[in-house]
Amino acid sequence: MSVACSPSGRCGRPCLGAAVAVLGVAAIAAAGFVGWSDPLSAGPSAGAPAVSPSAVGKRTETVLSSQVPWRTDLTAALAESARSGEPVLVDFAAAWCPPCQLLEEKTWPAPAVRAVFADGVIPVNLDLDDAAAQAASETYDVAYLPTLLLLDSEGEEVARTGYIDAAGLVEFFDEHKAAATAPGR
Secondary structure: OOOOEOOOOOOOOOOHHHHHHHHHHHHHHHHHHHOOOOOOOOOOOOOOOOOOHHHOOOOOOOOOOOOOOOEOOHHHHHHHHHHHOOOEEEEEEOOOOHHHHHHHHHHOOOHHHHHHHHOOOEEEEEEOOOHHHHHHHHHOOOOOEOEEEEEOOOOOEEEEEOOOOHHHHHHHHHHHHHHHHOOOO
């Protein structure tokens, strides 16, 4: 079973309620395992960065905990890609999505992943609570979160994946980067 969130909350399958219940229990268990605390508690858990109330639900460059040089404007990133020839990795995510938070906490900070970005991939983080990000998600037919898209310099999708750990993401880039940078693709 893949790890994903549906922005619409519907999948059209009769067992959705049971699946949501099972995933909820699994998410609570996983939250304890990775050190998440009660989100209703008075303060952050030990070692967790404090986030101001005005930042809740907004994923900006200052809120993202990793050292990835995120862009938040897909149009500007595609223009940068057209000039440089570098592919674009778009992370469609949301603050309310637990697998998206795992990406932020476990995958993006990994040195091997940061090295991939330093080697010529333009990272874009789009928060689906934003109207522009929702429009982009419709353009690229994003059904679940997280969705990661590798785009060429013309904005054409080369590859797509969901939640992925650091080693898997490096492998994803190794497998698809040449196709994303091929001239006249």
